[in-house]
Amino acid sequence: MVAVTLDEWKKKLESPSREIIILHNPKLMVHYHPVASSDDWGSTPTEQGRPRTVKRGVENIAAEIPNGEPLQIDHLVFVVHGIGPACDIRFRSIVQCVNDFRNVSLSMLQAHFKKAQEQQQIGRVEFLPVNWHSSLHSTGVDVDLERITLPSINRLRHFINDTILDVFFYNSSTYCQTIVDTVASEMNRLYQLFLQRNPLFKGGVSIAGHSLGSPSQHDDGGNCQYRDVGLGQVSANYPQLDYKPTIFFAFGSPIGMFLTVRGVKRINPNYSLPTCKGFFNIFHPFDPVAYRIEPMIVPDLEFEPMLLPHHKGRKRMHLELKEGLTRMSVDLKNNLLGSLRVAWQSFTRAPLPAVEGASTEAEGEAEAGVEKQPGTDTLLSRRLSYSRLKGLLRE
Numbered sequence: 027m028v029a030v031t032l033d034e035w036k037k038k039l040e041s042p043s044r045e046i047i048i049l050h051n052p053k054l055m056v057h058y059h060p061v062a063s064s065d066d067w068g069s070t071p072t073e074q075g076r077p078r079t080v081k082r083g084v085e086n087i088a089a090e091i092p093n094g095e096p097l098q099i100d101h102l103v104f105v106v107h108g109i110g111p112a113c114d115i116r117f118r119s120i121v122q123c124v125n126d127f128r129n130v131s132l133s134m135l136q137a138h139f140k141k142a143q144e145q146q147q148i149g150r151v152e153f154l155p156v157n158w159h160s161s162l163h164s165t166g167v168d169v170d171l172e173r174i175t176l177p178s179i180n181r182l183r184h185f186i187n188d189t190i191l192d193v194f195f196y197n198s199s200t201y202c203q204t205i206v207d208t209v210a211s212e213m214n215r216l217y218q219l220f221l222q223r224n225p226l227f228k229g230g231v232s233i234a235g236h237s238l239g240s241p242s243q244h245d246d247g248g249n250c251q252y253r254d255v256g257l258g259q260v261s262a263n264y265p266q267l268d269y270k271p272t273i274f275f276a277f278g279s280p281i282g283m284f285l286t287v288r289g290v291k292r293i294n295p296n297y298s299l300p301t302c303k304g305f306f307n308i309f310h311p312f313d314p315v316a317y318r319i320e321p322m323i324v325p326d327l328e329f330e331p332m333l334l335p336h337h338k339g340r341k342r343m344h345l346e347l348k349e350g351l352t353r354m355s356v357d358l359k360n361n362l363l364g365s366l367r368v369a370w371q372s373f374t375r376a377p378l379p380a381v382e383g384a385s386t387e388a389e390g391e392a393e394a395g396v397e398k399q400p401g402t403d404t405l406l407s408r409r410l411s412y413s414r415l416k417g418l419l420r421e
Contacts, residue, residue, distance in 0.1 A: 053082040095132065098149030100229045101272075102220060103127075104213050106156045108237020108278070108315075110189030124155040130337055149229075154216050156239075158208040162195060163188070165204060192238055203262050209239075210265035217268050230272035233302075237315050240279035273304040281307070282317035293322045308334065 039047045046058040057078040105127065107113050107120040114123055131151050135143050142148045171187050195201035213233075221227060235241075285293070299305060309316035309331075318331065 055080040095128075096135075096143060096150045098146060099152050099224055099227055100149040101151045102217075102227070102229060102231045103151060103153050103275075104156050104216065104231070104233050105153055106209055106233065106235045106239030107159065108235075108239050109159075109192040111159050112189075113236065120155040120157055124153045127153045134337055152220070153234075154220065156209060156212050156216070158205055158212065158239075159192070161208040162192070162201060162204055165201075167195075167201070196238060196241070199261060206262055206264055210267060214265075214268045231269045232273040232275065233271045234275040234277060235279065236277040237279065240276035241281050241284050270301045272302065273306065274299060274302045276305070276307045278309050278313045278316040279307055280315050280317055282319045282322060285319075285322065286317075290322070292325060293319070295323050 035049055035051050037049060039049070041047070044060045048056045048058075050056065057080065059078070105120065105124050107123075112118065113120050131153070135148075135150060139148055143150075168187070171191070175183050175187060196205055217231070307319050309318075320329075320331070
């Protein structure tokens, strides 16, 4: 404030931690950090580290500043996570994974629909995370589990309590109600907050459920009534949503497994979710939790699932690996057969004349030497057999 009011610049300010700040002008400030703090002997550093520069305005900035997200939103997707607090193999939270969804969606708009987006013919898709795990485990159940958990292999048991047991919680009437209440209330809260911040929004709303997040939405189906179908399904009162979902996306979903263990053997081809117009079961072939649903609808037909293209225009990793290994095995096979063919041809090829004459002369001398040596019938028969074999190979 002194520099601004008195118009006094280029003064050095030193903090108690020996950091130095120099205000050069209203648009430039330089911040110096000491290399190290004073040691036990009282010596202080004399050198300063590389300074940090703070500039006001955007002049002379080489870095490209992104334009940010488009204001127009055409569709809203709620993403419900699965078991445990982590959502992928990198142990990221649902918020971090949904941020990736949003970034990939924006990059695809720029790559495939740039002109339409610039002309404001289309908007973007907004993804919002729905977290139910923290609410479930804040009910005091973790304290109860801690009392009965054995002290051995502590990390493994803690991992099981925090992740795998979510499946058993969902099949419990008490905690299943907690899960569906939390998911529905959180989606309604986020939807109302979204409308407040985007009052001109007229697009559709869809739901994406990953892993255990998909059976909870499938059982709900938007049909908010008390259910007990008598097939092992947990009875729960599914709350009313403030919107009607357009599409339901199931990612790596165990819905087929849940229906099978409940005794459902076949799904009527005419069956549809009460409020959703479309349902997509999307899975990776190496996902141990994912199950198919199509064989339960048309059990008499066998067909491969549809392959979705990679968002970067490449094939999936497992397909590229499979094709690479196939090409490698074919190349190795061809190289091996070629080497054997060359070796066999060199073995069966007729010898050169000089070599042939020398060989014939050596054979004659060997045979004459054998005749001069009595008691060598076995050696003579071996050499004669070798001569016959070479004659056959020449022919």
